[in-house]
Amino acid sequence: MAANVIHALLDQAFPDGEVDVEDRTGGGDHFQVTIVSPAFNGLPLIQQHKLVNAALAAPLADGTIHELRIRTKGTA
Amino acid sequence: MSTMTLQDQIKQVIDTEPVVVFIKGTPEAPACGNSMRALQALWQAGAPITAVDVLPDPRIRQELSSLSEWPTIPQVFVKGELIGGADITEELNASGELRQKIDEALGEHTQTVSTVALTVD
Numbered sequence: 001m002a003a004n005v006i007h008a009l010l011d012q013a014f015p016d017g018e019v020d021v022e023d024r025t026g027g028g029d030h031f032q033v034t035i036v037s038p039a040f041n042g043l044p045l046i047q048q049h050k051l052v053n054a055a056l057a058a059p060l061a062d063g064t065i066h067e068l069r070i071r072t073k074g075t076a
Numbered sequence: 077m078s079t080m081t082l083q084d085q086i087k088q089v090i091d092t093e094p095v096v097v098f099i100k101g102t103p104e105a106p107a108c109g110n111s112m113r114a115l116q117a118l119w120q121a122g123a124p125i126t127a128v129d130v131l132p133d134p135r136i137r138q139e140l141s142s143l144s145e146w147p148t149i150p151q152v153f154v155k156g157e158l159i160g161g162a163d164i165t166e167e168l169n170a171s172g173e174l175r176q177k178i179d180e181a182l183g184e185h186t187q188t189v190s191t192v193a194l195t196v197d
Contacts, residue, residue, distance in 0.1 A: 045164045053147050060147045067110065068148055070163050 002028050013055030029066035040074035048072040083139045085194045093126040096153045103127045103189050110162040114150040117169035124188045133196040155181045
């Protein structure tokens with residue numbers, strides 16, 4: 001359920017992107033997100049991850065996400 | 077006894093220690109897999125590691141995240157600059173960029189592991 005919420009938030013933040021959300025433990029609070037998007041082109045990794053953190057600010061803040069692993073890639 | 081605020085203590089550690097990692101637990105006994113991943117990547121990159129445990133008080137993590145604008149733990153800083161969390165630190169280590177960055181930022185250095193405890197009243 002939480003995975004769907006996260007997926008929707010990421011789709012919204014990266015409309016041109018390819019988004020994958022994996023529930024790593026099956027417990028619904030440890031996630032691996034993988035995003036390939038032109039929004040990352042030319043950005044250092046830290047800025048790429050900051051965009052993802054910003055998109056998921058709400059579930060990170062309210063504890064829906066206990067652990068988040070991020071993998072980002074530009075398209076250029 | 078320190079009279080510095082918690083935020084000032086955090087700032088001071090970040091500004092004065094060459095490589096700082098805020099983790100859950102200690103380098104000997106990390107309490108979280110991601111803290112362990114960041115420590116391992118830093119160790120492999122030959123970094124002088126200064127670890128700060130955020131678990132003793134939830135305010136440490138709150139103050140840190142409001143300072144760094146980074147929501148999760150661990151957080152790695154080199155020469156006062158936020159490098160990222162476990163994923164970025166691992167990725168930069170795998171590509172060799174982490175060692176390069178540390179060597180460039182610190183020059184000649186030895187590999188050490190130490191801890192700093194923050195004073196929370």
